[in-house]
Amino acid sequence: MGTTMRMATVDDIARHEEIPLESRYDLQSTYQVLEEGVERWPDNTAVSFQLKGKPTDKIHDWTYRELYETATRAANLFRSLGATEKNSVALILPNLPETLAALFAAQTSGIVNPINPLLEPAQIASILRDADAKIVVTLKAFPKTEIPQNVAEALKEVPGVDTVIEIDMRKYLSPPLSWLIPLIRPKIKIDHGKKVLQWDEALAGQPGDKLTFDIPEGGQERVAAYFHTGGTTGDPKLATHKIGGMLFIGHVVKEGVLNEGDVILCALPLFHCFGAYVMGLTSPMNGGRLVLMTPAGFRGEAVMENFWKLVERYKVNFFMSVPTALAALNQKPVNADVSSLTYTVCGSAPLPVELFKQFEAKTGIKILEGYGQTEATVVCSVNPPEGERKIGSVGFPLPYTRMKLLKIDDDGVLEGEAEKGEIGEICIRGPHVFPGYKDIDRSKIFIADEAGAEWLRSGDLGREDEDGYFWITGRAKDLIIRGGHNIDPGMVEEALTTHPKVALSAVIGQPDSYAGELPCAYVELNEGESVTQEELLEYGRQHVSERAARPVYVEVLDELPKTHVGKIFKPDLRRMAIRRVYTDALRQKGINAEVRCIKDKKAGQIAIIKPKAGASEDQIAEVLNGFAGAWKIEET
Numbered sequence: 001m002g003t004t005m006r007m008a009t010v011d012d013i014a015r016h017e018e019i020p021l022e023s024r025y026d027l028q029s030t031y032q033v034l035e036e037g038v039e040r041w042p043d044n045t046a047v048s049f050q051l052k053g054k055p056t057d058k059i060h061d062w063t064y065r066e067l068y069e070t071a072t073r074a075a076n077l078f079r080s081l082g083a084t085e086k087n088s089v090a091l092i093l094p095n096l097p098e099t100l101a102a103l104f105a106a107q108t109s110g111i112v113n114p115i116n117p118l119l120e121p122a123q124i125a126s127i128l129r130d131a132d133a134k135i136v137v138t139l140k141a142f143p144k145t146e147i148p149q150n151v152a153e154a155l156k157e158v159p160g161v162d163t164v165i166e167i168d169m170r171k172y173l174s175p176p177l178s179w180l181i182p183l184i185r186p187k188i189k190i191d192h193g194k195k196v197l198q199w200d201e202a203l204a205g206q207p208g209d210k211l212t213f214d215i216p217e218g219g220q221e222r223v224a225a226y227f228h229t230g231g232t233t234g235d236p237k238l239a240t241h242k243i244g245g246m247l248f249i250g251h252v253v254k255e256g257v258l259n260e261g262d263v264i265l266c267a268l269p270l271f272h273c274f275g276a277y278v279m280g281l282t283s284p285m286n287g288g289r290l291v292l293m294t295p296a297g298f299r300g301e302a303v304m305e306n307f308w309k310l311v312e313r314y315k316v317n318f319f320m321s322v323p324t325a326l327a328a329l330n331q332k333p334v335n336a337d338v339s340s341l342t343y344t345v346c347g348s349a350p351l352p353v354e355l356f357k358q359f360e361a362k363t364g365i366k367i368l369e370g371y372g373q374t375e376a377t378v379v380c381s382v383n384p385p386e387g388e389r390k391i392g393s394v395g396f397p398l399p400y401t402r403m404k405l406l407k408i409d410d411d412g413v414l415e416g417e418a419e420k421g422e423i424g425e426i427c428i429r430g431p432h433v434f435p436g437y438k439d440i441d442r443s444k445i446f447i448a449d450e451a452g453a454e455w456l457r458s459g460d461l462g463r464e465d466e467d468g469y470f471w472i473t474g475r476a477k478d479l480i481i482r483g484g485h486n487i488d489p490g491m492v493e494e495a496l497t498t499h500p501k502v503a504l505s506a507v508i509g510q511p512d513s514y515a516g517e518l519p520c521a522y523v524e525l526n527e528g529e530s531v532t533q534e535e536l537l538e539y540g541r542q543h544v545s546e547r548a549a550r551p552v553y554v555e556v557l558d559e560l561p562k563t564h565v566g567k568i569f570k571p572d573l574r575r576m577a578i579r580r581v582y583t584d585a586l587r588q589k590g591i592n593a594e595v596r597c598i599k600d601k602k603a604g605q606i607a608i609i610k611p612k613a614g615a616s617e618d619q620i621a622e623v624l625n626g627f628a629g630a631w632k633i634e635e636t
Helices: 010-016 031-040 064-080 097-109 121-130 147-155 177-184 199-204 243-256 273-279 307-314 323-329 353-363 489-497 533-543 570-588 617-624
Strands: 045-050 060-063 088-092 112-114 133-139 163-167 195-198 223-229 237-242 263-266 289-293 318-321 343-346 366-371 402-408 414-417 424-429 446-448 454-464 470-475 480-482 485-487 502-512 516-525 553-557 593-600 604-611 630-633
Touching (some): 031 064, 031 097, 060 064, 064 199, 088 121, 097 112, 097 289, 121 147, 147 163, 163 199, 195 199, 223 243, 237 243, 243 273, 263 307, 273 318, 289 307, 323 343, 323 353, 323 502, 353 366, 402 454, 470 489, 480 502, 485 489, 489 502, 489 516, 489 533, 516 533, 533 553, 570 593, 570 604, 604 617, 617 630
Parallel strands (some): 088 112, 088 133, 112 223, 133 163, 163 195, 263 318, 318 343, 343 366, 516 553, 604 630
Antiparallel strands (some): 045 060, 223 237, 424 454, 446 454, 454 470, 502 516, 593 604
């Protein structure tokens, strides 16, 4: 059975919108998705899971009935332990079938709060406190993971959590390995004072055929999720998501991209919106099979080496990707039958044009570039599957979604709307736009246009072409300002990535005492390649048409720093550049000092200077006060 909403042009979108959104579906909770799924496809495979990434490893399947019953038992358990719409159930888990069931269950009993399990204990504790977490679901101690240890440490600082529920991955091992786990399981000192339950035992005491409580009121307007954003910087914010936004994203992906019963490979984390909604929610809405490819997704053991064989094994139809994952896959031979694959949707960051062309030519798989953010429940626009795909663009807005480019000054004051082809900040309206961050003033992220309508400020710069396609030109904060001249780092990155040995590039502004900032590039090479710094600088001089935008410094890294969803993490690169530039500037004046960078909640990025060998604060100040960045002497 095909989809009903193949929109190839902006005019198709307009025709689709002639029917009000509320007439498209009447679901009032994500739990209803599971109810419809078990009614229509009870014995079909809903979820498949592999602990490791070899194409011969054991597959663990859950039917729709098993997914429904597990989520129902979990929702009843959470509610019996005090979960309500006033607190949250935190999931500090990798990708497991239980993680998907817990997502549905926690949204049903109250509010779910998925947390990146790779964060440090202090960051986990901060998110738990901000989310008013009452219950934490995490892993039982297991070899080769520090998640349980970090959670146990974090919970000592979170008095509001009453109960910890542990999931044991031992069930996914076969003898004799499973017999060894009790002998080699890490010993963790549990001194946080919380009640600890075991997932399977606790669920066994709850009914799996119906809920024992009424789902909280509010329907599509009810906030049922807190997704953290910015957690890798040490200053996370909690985006609040409504049921209506979740259902909308699931609906448009199901109708616009997928066919009923499609097999979706999920290699992105379920603690991020991409995994939780575009794949985790959409697949059960569509009667499909969701393949959870190891607990660590793309980073799982043997996944990248065997990716195409795994596609063949499951006859995968669709997967979500990010540019860094496609760059890695582009270096792997297509050594399997991947004819089942129709599309991959790529988001999180602009995809280099050269990588786009190489990947499609090599694999024959269509890439649909899209755009979104956590604050808009993840997706805002996408290139049409059956219309014109403009390489380098992020397509046009989803149905019932509006995007416009506003000119906003540094003080947040609206100066007007950008014309077609003119750069402005992308601002968004739609049923999936979140109501705001938890406990943060909305005025910092929303702006009213000249007609008084409220728009979400994305922080991204872009332009709209004559056909209604949007093009991302960079983050407003990523703009490099060289002596008053604005430089788009994306343009420089695009040029460097055309070098045959370069897999990925990231360009930032490094401090300069004269120009304020100068373009600086960091690159990751294709496997087995080597290149000199001078060769890359010369390549930049030849291929970056704008003289002011040519990098003054290029450094090759074994791997560019990345976030948990594979997006290049530029704050780490900025810290590297600040340390290098400040250290060199001090040494040129004969001043020996250690430089490091921290993220300060009030001052932002700040350099900490530790004088050595008799260097005085006055000498340091004479050098560093010539730079615009904040710095201070290390406190002793």
